[in-house]
């Protein structure tokens with residue numbers, strides 16, 4: 386053991402106390418901390434051959450990087466769809482690191498971490514009021530969840546032609562239909578060898594919608610002449626949080642042969658609110674569902690899960706089977722997560738989720754979701770009454786998509802957004818919607834309150850005033 390390792394291990398208590406104090410200070414200061422940083426970083430000093438030890442390394446981190454860490458888990462970071470971190474999720478995340486289990490085997494030899502994973506999945510099914518007909522597991526994010534689900538869909542498609550794509554490779558052009566897929570589904574098609582250019586685009590519905598026009602979907606299905614296909618549908622598009630009509634899709638499914646995937650990365654959380662869960666009516670009939678945890682569940686990054694119907698378990702194993710040992714018996718025997726996921730070794734991602742769900746319950750999440758929706762409604766109200774701004778789309782749930790008023794001001798949108806973000810008080814991200822430059826503000830952080838909206842709208846008003854004059 387080197388001297389630094391020995392010394393660090395001997396002082397573990399005091400090192401961890403220092404980290405805890407720093408962490409509590411940081412998390413407590415989130416509401417006031419800047420959400421924007423310009424990366425001006427001092428040069429890395431010549432690394433010491435024998436290392437610095439943890440205390441000195443912490444000092445180095447604190448001088449070089451800490452001041453530039455942005456409050457992305459704070460209440461006014463509205464960029465992308467960026468969740469915060471509940472106290473319980475941080476507890477679970479720290480312990481996942483401390484216990485450092487390698488989550489694989491559920492029953493039989495080994496540790497019990499996969500049991501925690503299965504418990505967390507069943508808590509999630511309960512949160513979303515989904516039936517226990519789904520099998521689930523954790524991956525790094527919704528991108529990998531889409532990849533996993535579409536990987537199983539690919540195997541299903543092969544089976545429709547009596548082929549085994551996992552073993553023999555893809556030998557057909559695979560029909561994939563979608564209207565407004567998230568970029569990560571398109572990326573998954575590229576990674577899966579299905580081809581990102583091979584999506585058959587379904588028209589969006591009339592009236593400023595991103596959801597698919599189900600009549601057009603039906604026409605395109607008929608054009609396939611009975612050939613199978615994969616449908617990628619959306620529960621919450623990123624620009625305007627639009628939902629495909631799952632009831633209509635479920636009806637089409639009665640007469641047509643397709644794999645139905647739903648990307649519900651954050652829109653799935655509508656299920657937590659009695660007022661909004663109608664948006665998801667019939668979603669439980671899908672073959673696979675993607676949901677992110679590091680967005681609206683407010684757990685630290687590196688967390689999402691997939692759900693695939695139990696009846697497709699064999700296809701899932703065929704897709705992700707790790708060893709040559711034939712594992713095609715009863716999937717409940719000798720269960721091993723590494724035969725169901727892209728990754729082999731993984732951290733215990735279920736633990737932060739398990740902690741936060743046990744700590745705050747369904748009521749807690751109902752409150753978080755309804756609060757986010759309320760906050761987006763307050764921003765919407767401000768925009769509607771302000772002559773400086775206009776909405777680009779109706780606010781359907783938790784995201785406000787807007788721009789500066791008047792087409793003549795389009796060139797100044799980027800300037801406005803850059804100036805707004807540089808205040809460090811609020812962070813939003815740019816978009817283009819229906820050929821107009823726009824701005825998105827997504828609300829998924831458990832901390833955001835009315836006072837934040839007051840601060841945000843004051844800065845928006847002031848900066849737009851300066852830029853538009």
Ligand SMILES: *Cc1c(COP(=O)(O)O)cnc(C)c1O
Nearest residue numbers: 526527528529567569648650677
């Ligand atoms: C965020 C998001 C993704 C990608 O999620 P990551 O967690 O960044 O991998 C996929 N689909 C939708 C609808 C999203 O909002």
